[in-house]
Amino acid sequence: MKRDEFIVVEGIHKNPNDINTLDEKSKIEHGPYNKIEAEKVAKGLIQKNIDNFYHRAWVINQDIELNNICEECKKEDESVKQNLIMHSYKICNSCNLAKTIFPL
Numbered sequence: 615m616k617r618d619e620f621i622v623v624e625g626i627h628k629n630p631n632d633i634n635t636l637d638e639k640s641k642i643e644h645g646p647y648n649k650i651e652a653e654k655v656a657k658g659l660i661q662k663n664i665d666n667f668y669h670r671a672w673v674i675n676q677d678i679e680l681n682n683i684c685e686e687c688k689k690e691d692e693s694v695k696q697n698l699i700m701h702s703y704k705i706c707n708s709c710n711l712a713k714t715i716f717p718l
């Protein structure tokens with residue numbers, strides 16, 4: 615069985631709903647933890663920074679961090695990671711858009 619390896623990333627974002635807008639200079643990584651610990655740490659960080667709208671903390675599975683391959687078109691794309699965090703499926707923005715317009 616594969617071990618759960620989760621890290622928590624916190625920092626200041628230009629758009630707090632988009633992990634790709636995280637300011638590299640403000641980025642702090644915590645962990646690795648297991649999933650439950652990671653979620654606890656992330657929640658604590660979010661509560662601690664509740665007054666800062668641009669501060670976000672994300673739980674990231676390190677296995678996924680290394681893999682940006684879209685499951686639909688098998689192409690590598692930065693948006694895959696983001697969609698996985700936001701919607702929990704591995705899909706690039708162009709496939710995601712195609713799916714939204716032409717649902718299967």
Ligand SMILES: [Zn+2]
Nearest residue numbers: 684687706709
């Ligand atoms: Zn795709």
